[in-house]
Amino acid sequence: MENKLLLNSLKKYWIVAKVSWINGFTYLTSFVMFRVRQIIQVVVAFSLWEAIFASTITAFGYTSAQMFTYIFAASIIGYVVTSSRTIDVAGVIHSGDLSLYLVKPLNFFLFWFSRDVADKLQNVIFSAIELAVLFFIFHPTLYIPTHISTIFLTLFTVGGAMVMFFLINTMFGLLGFWTPDVWAPRFLFYTIMFFTAGSFFPLDIFPNSIVQALSYTPFPYVIFFPTKVLLEQLSSVEVVRGILFTGMWVGLCGLGVFTMWKKGVHSYEAEGR
Amino acid sequence: MESIISVQHLKKYYKVYKKQPGLMGSLKALFARKYESVQAVNDISFEIEPGELVGFIGPNGAGKTTTLKVLSGLLYPTAGEISVLGFTPWDRKPEFQKQFSLVMGQKNQLWWDLPAMETFLLNKAIYEIPDTQYKHTLNKLVTLLDVKDVINIQVRKLSLGQRMKCELIAALLHNPKVLFLDEPTIGLDVVMQKVMRDFVREYNTTFGATILLTSHYMDDVKELCKRVIIIDHGKKLFDGKLQDIIDKYAKNKILSVVFSKETDQKKLETIGKVKSFEFPSATILVPRKEASRLAAKLLEDFSIADLNIEEPPIEAIIRDVFQNGK
Amino acid sequence: MKKYFSIWLHFAKISLQRLFEYRADFFLWSLVSTGWTIFSLLFYQILFLQTSNIAGWNKQQMLVFAGTYMIIDAATWSIFWRNIQNYTESIFNGTLDFLLLQPIDAQFRLSVRHISFTNVPRLIIGIILLALNLPTVTLSQVLMYIALIFLSMGVIYTLWFFTATFTFWVEKLDNIIEIVPTLRRIWSMPSDIYSGFVGAMLTIIIPLALITTTPTRLLLHQFRWQELVALLTFFIVLFGATRAFFHYSIKKYSGIGS
Numbered sequence: 099m100e101n102k103l104l105l106n107s108l109k110k111y112w113i114v115a116k117v118s119w120i121n122g123f124t125y126l127t128s129f130v131m132f133r134v135r136q137i138i139q140v141v142v143a144f145s146l147w148e149a150i151f152a153s154t155i156t157a158f159g160y161t162s163a164q165m166f167t168y169i170f171a172a173s174i175i176g177y178v179v180t181s182s183r184t185i186d187v188a189g190v191i192h193s194g195d196l197s198l199y200l201v202k203p204l205n206f207f208l209f210w211f212s213r214d215v216a217d218k219l220q221n222v223i224f225s226a227i228e229l230a231v232l233f234f235i236f237h238p239t240l241y242i243p244t245h246i247s248t249i250f251l252t253l254f255t256v257g258g259a260m261v262m263f264f265l266i267n268t269m270f271g272l273l274g275f276w277t278p279d280v281w282a283p284r285f286l287f288y289t290i291m292f293f294t295a296g297s298f299f300p301l302d303i304f305p306n307s308i309v310q311a312l313s314y315t316p317f318p319y320v321i322f323f324p325t326k327v328l329l330e331q332l333s334s335v336e337v338v339r340g341i342l343f344t345g346m347w348v349g350l351c352g353l354g355v356f357t358m359w360k361k362g363v364h365s366y367e368a369e370g371r
Numbered sequence: 372m373e374s375i376i377s378v379q380h381l382k383k384y385y386k387v388y389k390k391q392p393g394l395m396g397s398l399k400a401l402f403a404r405k406y407e408s409v410q411a412v413n414d415i416s417f418e419i420e421p422g423e424l425v426g427f428i429g430p431n432g433a434g435k436t437t438t439l440k441v442l443s444g445l446l447y448p449t450a451g452e453i454s455v456l457g458f459t460p461w462d463r464k465p466e467f468q469k470q471f472s473l474v475m476g477q478k479n480q481l482w483w484d485l486p487a488m489e490t491f492l493l494n495k496a497i498y499e500i501p502d503t504q505y506k507h508t509l510n511k512l513v514t515l516l517d518v519k520d521v522i523n524i525q526v527r528k529l530s531l532g533q534r535m536k537c538e539l540i541a542a543l544l545h546n547p548k549v550l551f552l553d554e555p556t557i558g559l560d561v562v563m564q565k566v567m568r569d570f571v572r573e574y575n576t577t578f579g580a581t582i583l584l585t586s587h588y589m590d591d592v593k594e595l596c597k598r599v600i601i602i603d604h605g606k607k608l609f610d611g612k613l614q615d616i617i618d619k620y621a622k623n624k625i626l627s628v629v630f631s632k633e634t635d636q637k638k639l640e641t642i643g644k645v646k647s648f649e650f651p652s653a654t655i656l657v658p659r660k661e662a663s664r665l666a667a668k669l670l671e672d673f674s675i676a677d678l679n680i681e682e683p684p685i686e687a688i689i690r691d692v693f694q695n696g697k
Numbered sequence: 698m699k700k701y702f703s704i705w706l707h708f709a710k711i712s713l714q715r716l717f718e719y720r721a722d723f724f725l726w727s728l729v730s731t732g733w734t735i736f737s738l739l740f741y742q743i744l745f746l747q748t749s750n751i752a753g754w755n756k757q758q759m760l761v762f763a764g765t766y767m768i769i770d771a772a773t774w775s776i777f778w779r780n781i782q783n784y785t786e787s788i789f790n791g792t793l794d795f796l797l798l799q800p801i802d803a804q805f806r807l808s809v810r811h812i813s814f815t816n817v818p819r820l821i822i823g824i825i826l827l828a829l830n831l832p833t834v835t836l837s838q839v840l841m842y843i844a845l846i847f848l849s850m851g852v853i854y855t856l857w858f859f860t861a862t863f864t865f866w867v868e869k870l871d872n873i874i875e876i877v878p879t880l881r882r883i884w885s886m887p888s889d890i891y892s893g894f895v896g897a898m899l900t901i902i903i904p905l906a907l908i909t910t911t912p913t914r915l916l917l918h919q920f921r922w923q924e925l926v927a928l929l930t931f932f933i934v935l936f937g938a939t940r941a942f943f944h945y946s947i948k949k950y951s952g953i954g955s
C-alpha cells in the first residue's frame with residue numbers, strides 16, 4: 099500500500115518530463131538553430147586539432163585519437179550534464195509565478211529536475227545523430243575504452259556531474275528571491291565554466307599549477323573529469339579523488355540550495371506581477 | 372455547522388525593500404537595504420461556512436490579496452490563528468493542497484506553447500486525480516464553459532476569453548472544496564466579466580464549493596455575493612449581508628424627478644442637494660429618513676410629471692464606509 | 698549619402714551619451730570582454746608551446762591573425778549587436794511599425810541606431826597586438842587592409858541581418874541571431890585548418906573562413922586575390938539577397954498587420 103502511494107506520487111514527475119519533452123519540440127526553428135550551433139563548435143574544434151596534429155604526434159600528452167575522442171565525448175557529456183531548463187527558475191520566482199507552484203502538491207525541485215531530464219534526453223539523442231554525421235565527415239580514429247568497468251564508472255561520474263550542476267544552477271535560480279538581476283552572477287559562472295570545464299579543449303593543456311588549482315573548484319567535474327574517466331587517462335587515485343570532490347560539491351551545493359530555499363520561501367512576499 | 376475557514380486575529384506585517392535602479396543598485400541591494408514596514412493586515416477575524424460564496428471588497432492595498440495568500444499558505448502570518456479545511460495553510464501539506472485551488476487574475480498556469488489539454492493532463496497527475504473522476508469533471512467543466520473546440524489548440528493562439536476559461540478548468544479539475552479567487556475579473560472586458568461571474572455562481576451551486584473572492588469591482592460583489600466582508604487599511608469594516616450595508620450605511624436616498632413645467636434650480640435646493648439638473652429631469656440627494664416627507668413636499672411645491680425614490684449606487688455607499696472607517 | 702552619414706553620427710553621439718549614464722554597466726562588460734580577449738591570447742600561447750606551427754602559421758603570424766580577429770570582432774559587435782537584437786524584438790513588440798514610417802531606408806535605420814562601447818578595450822588590444830607583431834608594411838597596404846576589414850565587417854553584418862530577418866517567419870521570438878556569434882568560431886582560426894569537404898565549403902561556397910584570414914594575409918605579404926574574389930562575390934550576393942528578403946518580409950508583415 100505504501101509503495102503504491104509513493105509510486106503514485108512520483109508518477110507526476112514522469113508526466114512533467116513528458117510534457118516538457120513535447121514542449122521542447124514546439125519550436126522547430128530555434129531547435130534546429132541550436133543544433134547547428136553545436137555542430138559548428140565541434141567542426142571548428144575538430145579542424146583545429148586536426149591541423150595541430152598534422153605537425154606533431156602528441157600534444158599535451160594526447161595522441162590524435164585521444165584528442166578526437168575527447169572532443170566527441172566531452173561534447174555528448176556536455177549536453178547530458180549542462181543542458182537545463184533551470185535557468186527559468188529565477189524568472190518564475192521574480193515574477194511571482196512561484197505562487198502557482200507553492201499551492202500545488204508538487205515538489206519544486208523534482209519538478210525542475212524532471213524538466214531538465216527531458217531537456218538532456220533531447221539534446222543527447224540529437225547530438226548523437228550529429229556526431230555520427232560528423233564522424234563520417236572527419237572519420238577520425240577514436241580511442242575505445244579497454245575495460246567494461248570504465249563505462250560504468252563514466253556513467254557514475256556523469257551522474258554525479260549532472261546532480262552537481264543541477265544544484266549549482268538551482269542556486270543561481272534561487273537568487274531570484276533576493277535580486278531580479280540574476281543574469282550577472284550566472285553569466286560570470288558560465289563564462290568561467292566555458293574555459294574551465296573542458297568542453298572545447300581538455301583542461302590539461304593548462305600548466306599543472308592551474309589544473310591543480312582548478313581541481314578545488316567545481317568546474318572540472320562538470321565535463322573534464324567524467325571525460326577523462328572515459329578515456330582511461332586517470333589513475334585509480336585520481337579517479338577516487340575526483341569522485342570525492344564531486345561528492346563534496348554535491349553536498350555543499352545541496353546544503354546551499356536547502357538553506358536558500360528555506361530562507362527565500364520564508365521571506366517570499368508572493369508579490370511581483 | 373463547523374466552519375470550513377476560520378480566521379482569528381490575523382495580522383500580517385511586511386518589510387518593503389527599496390532598491391535603486393541599474394546595476395549598481397542591484398549590487399548595493401545585495402549588501403545593505405533600506406526598508407519600511409507595512410501593516411498589510413491588522414487584526415482581522417471571520418468564519419466561513421461550507422458552501423458560502425463570500426466577497427472581500429476593498430480598495431487597492433487594503434489587505435484582501437494578502438489575506439487570501441495567508442489562507443492558501445503562500446504567506447506566514449505575523450500573528451493569528453488560521454485554519455482552512457482543518458489544516459494550517461502554511462504547512463502546505465499535500466492533503467491540504469489537493470482540496471483547494473487558488474486562481475489569481477493575471478497569473479497563468481497553462482503552458483504557453485502547448486494545447487490546454489496538456490496542462491490538464493499534467494494537473495491530473497499532480498493532483499493524483501483518478502481517471503474516471505478526471506474525465507467526468509473535465510467534461511462537466513468543458514460543457515459549462517463551452518470550450519470543447521479550443522482545448523486542443525495551442526494556448527498562445529487563443530483569445531483572452533478562451534484562455535481564461537481554460538485557466539479556470541485547469542484550476543478546478545481536482546474538484547476543490549475551497550476556491551480562492553483573487554481579482555478574477557481584472558483586465559477582462561464587460562462580456563468576459565459576465566461570463567466569469569456566471570460561471571462562479573454556477574460553480575458554487577453545481578459543485579457546492581466554498582468560494583472566497585477578492586475584488587475592487589463592486590459589480591463582482593453585487594452579482595455574486597450575498598455575504599460581503601469590507602476591508603480597508605488591513606482592518607475589517609463590515610461583515611454581513613450586502614443588503615445590510617445598504618440599510619446601515621446608506622445615509623441618503625435619491626429622488627429622481629421629471630418636471631412638467633420650467634423650474635428654478637435654486638428653489639429645488641431647498642428640498643435637498645441637487646446632484647444633476649437638466650430640464651426636464653433632475654436628481655436630488657436627500658437624507659434617508661426624510662425621503663418620504665421630502666418626496667411629498669416635492670409633489671406639493673413643484674409641477675412633477677414623474678417621481679422615483681431610489682437607492683444610491685452601492686459604490687457610493689461603500690465609498691462612504693471607507694471614508695468613515697478611517 | 699551625406700544625410701545618412703549625419704544620421705549615423707547623431708546616433709553615435711546619443712550612444713556615447715548613454716554610455717556615461719550607465720557607467721557601471723560599461724565597466725563590467727568591458728571587463729568581461731577584456732577578460733575574454735586575454736584568455737584567448739593565453740590559449741594561443743599554450744597551443745604554441747606544443748607545436749611550432751598550426752596549419753603553416755607560426756606564432757608571430759598567429760598573433761597578427763589574432764589581432765585582426767579582435768579588431769573585426771570588436772568593431773562588428775560594437776556597431777551592430779544591439780541593433781540586430783532590437784530589430785528582432787521590434788518585430789514582435791510592435792515598434793517596427795513605427796520605424797517603418799520614418800522617411801529613411803528601413804534597413805539602415807534598424808542597423809545603426811545603437812553603438813556599444815564595451816568592446817573598445819578589445820579593439821585596442823587587437824591594434825596593439827598588430828603593431829607589435831607586424832612585419833614591415835607600406836601605407837598603401839595598411840589602407841588596403843582597412844578596406845578589407847570593412848569588407849569582412851560587411852559580410853558579418855549582412856549575414857547577421859539576413860538571419861535576423863527570419864524572425865518575421867517564425868511564431869516565437871527566439872535566439873535565431875545567436876547563430877552568428879557562434880559562427881564566429883569559424884573565422885577565429887586561419888582558414889588553412891579546414892581541409893577536404895569542410896574546407897571547400899568554408900572557403901569557396903560560403904567563404905566564412907576567409908573573413909579574418911584574407912585581411913591578415915595582406916599584412917603578411919601572402920595575399921591571395923582568389924580569396925578576395927570569393928569574399929567580395931559572397932558579400933555582393935548575400936547583400937542583394939538580404940535586401941530582397943527584407944523587403945519581401947516587410948510586405949508580408951504589413952499585409953497581415955502586427
